[in-house]
Amino acid sequence: MDIAGDIRAKGRRMTVQRRLVLDALRRARHHTTAEEISRSIRARYPQIDPSTVYRNLEALEQLGYVTHTHLDDRVTRWRRADAEPHGHLVCRRCGSEQEIPIDILEPLAKRLRGEHGFRADLAHSAVVGLCRKCAG
Amino acid sequence: MDIAGDIRAKGRRMTVQRRLVLDALRRARHHTTAEEISRSIRARYPQIDPSTVYRNLEALEQLGYVTHTHLDDRVTRWRRADAEPHGHLVCRRCGSEQEIPIDILEPLAKRLRGEHGFRADLAHSAVVGLCRKCAG
DNA sequence: TTACCTGCAAACTGTTTGCCGCTGT
DNA sequence: ACAGCGGCAAACAGTTTGCAGGTAA
Numbered sequence: 001m002d003i004a005g006d007i008r009a010k011g012r013r014m015t016v017q018r019r020l021v022l023d024a025l026r027r028a029r030h031h032t033t034a035e036e037i038s039r040s041i042r043a044r045y046p047q048i049d050p051s052t053v054y055r056n057l058e059a060l061e062q063l064g065y066v067t068h069t070h071l072d073d074r075v076t077r078w079r080r081a082d083a084e085p086h087g088h089l090v091c092r093r094c095g096s097e098q099e100i101p102i103d104i105l106e107p108l109a110k111r112l113r114g115e116h117g118f119r120a121d122l123a124h125s126a127v128v129g130l131c132r133k134c135a136g
Numbered sequence: 137m138d139i140a141g142d143i144r145a146k147g148r149r150m151t152v153q154r155r156l157v158l159d160a161l162r163r164a165r166h167h168t169t170a171e172e173i174s175r176s177i178r179a180r181y182p183q184i185d186p187s188t189v190y191r192n193l194e195a196l197e198q199l200g201y202v203t204h205t206h207l208d209d210r211v212t213r214w215r216r217a218d219a220e221p222h223g224h225l226v227c228r229r230c231g232s233e234q235e236i237p238i239d240i241l242e243p244l245a246k247r248l249r250g251e252h253g254f255r256a257d258l259a260h261s262a263v264v265g266l267c268r269k270c271a272g
Numbered sequence: 273t274t275a276c277c278t279g280c281a282a283a284c285t286g287t288t289t290g291c292c293g294c295t296g297t
Numbered sequence: 298a299c300a301g302c303g304g305c306a307a308a309c310a311g312t313t314t315g316c317a318g319g320t321a322a
Contacts, residue, residue: 013296013301035286049304054287059302072261074210074286074311089254100252108244116236117268118225124264125208132253149276149321171311185279190312195277210286210311278319288309295302 007063017048021056022065030099031069031077071097071126088126093134097126143199153184157192158201166235167205167213207233207262224262229270233262 003022004014024037034057038050057078060066068076072090087105089098105122112118129135139158140150160173170193174186193214196202204212208226223241225234241258248254265271 008297011301015296015302017303033286047304050286051288051305052303055302070206070208070261072206076286089248089252089256091254092257092260098252098254100248104247104251105244108241111240112225112236112263112265115240116225116234117271118227118234118263118265119271120225120263120265121228122263124228125206125261127248127254127256127258128260129248129254129256135253135255144322147275151277151321153278169311183279186311187280187313188278191277212311274320274322276319276321278317280316281314282316283314284312286310289307291305291307293303295300297298297300 003065010063012059012063017052018056018060020045020048021053021060025066025078025080028079031079033075033077035075037078067124069124069126072128085123087123089131090126090128091131091134092128093130096131096133098131139201146199148195148199153188154192154196156181156184157189157196161202161214161216164215167215169211169213171211173214203260205260205262208264221259223259225267226262226264227267227270228264229266232267232269234267 004019007014007018020041021037024040025032027040028036034050034053037057038048038053041048041053042050057066057068061068065081066078067081068078069088071077071088072092085102087100087102089100090096102123109120109122112120140155143150143154156177157173160176161168163176164172170186170189173193174184174189177184177189178186193202193204197204201217202214203217204214205224207213207224208228221238223236223238225236226232238259245256245258248256
């Protein structure tokens with residue numbers, strides 16, 4: 001898909017800053033933070049302001065190209081919307097993170113939908129608890 | 137249980153500030169925020185500083201009397217540790233919150249434990265998604 | 273008496289906003 | 298030409314911290 005064309009078709013613009021944010025997200029294997037994206041862009045283009053990164057992440061999320069998730073701190077994690085979705089386990093003791101296949105979470109999503117009419121996005125926030133090591 | 141005695145037995149102190157925080161949590165039907173606790177205390181005892189509330193919440197959590205949860209904003213929610221645990225559904229569109237019985241979440245917890253050795257605390261963070269109205 | 277605890281003020285982190293000139297389309 | 302967008306600086310919310318004096322045990 002031609003993101004640039006799509007963005008323009010929606011009356012928005014494809015600026016170099018927007019492209020750089022998109023590229024940074026493409027380079028990141030998993031989720032990243034705004035700060036990390038900002039830092040990686042500023043390494044080459046120091047004139048690009050962090051606030052521009054924030055504004056672009058928000059815009060790109062509205063446009064449907066990126067989404068964000070929350071682990072157990074106050075930092076928002078961003079990733080491309082077309083990456084395969086997955087869940088996260090984060091240990092409240094050692095802080096370790098672990099990705100899990102989304103289908104483990106499916107039965108719960110189904111049940112919440114059936115019993116509460118609630119369409120859960122179980123990839124949105126991490127499951128917090130104790131990892132095997134720390135629970136031992 | 138005698139919290140005051142228990143706290144002293146652990147080498148900590150029962151101050152009026154600490155008691156006020158505990159009382160505020162007892163008065164609150166569900167989870168509250170530090171700001172709310174602080175405000176309710178300061179209505180009567182304006183000299184008590186918000187930072188004291190934060191420090192006490194942390195201390196009381198370490199001592200095992202309170203726990204915190206996260207909904208989908210950046211505010212920490214506090215409650216007594218002896219309140220019955222429950223899950224939360226929060227709508228990303230309208231912001232509505234809904235409590236759900238913890239046993240709905242049990243099968244997932246069990247599975248995470250079995251397949252990943254991970255002891256999930258599914259009451260710790262809200263499940264985010266679209267409520268019935270907003271999904272309609 | 274001696275940790276622990278408090279109030280106060282200041283710092284801090286992650287993020288948002290106002291302003292205003294610039295630039296894609 | 299005219300929205301949308303960017304850089305800059307300042308504001309913001311929620312929370313944390315350093316300090317110096319106060320207080321529970």
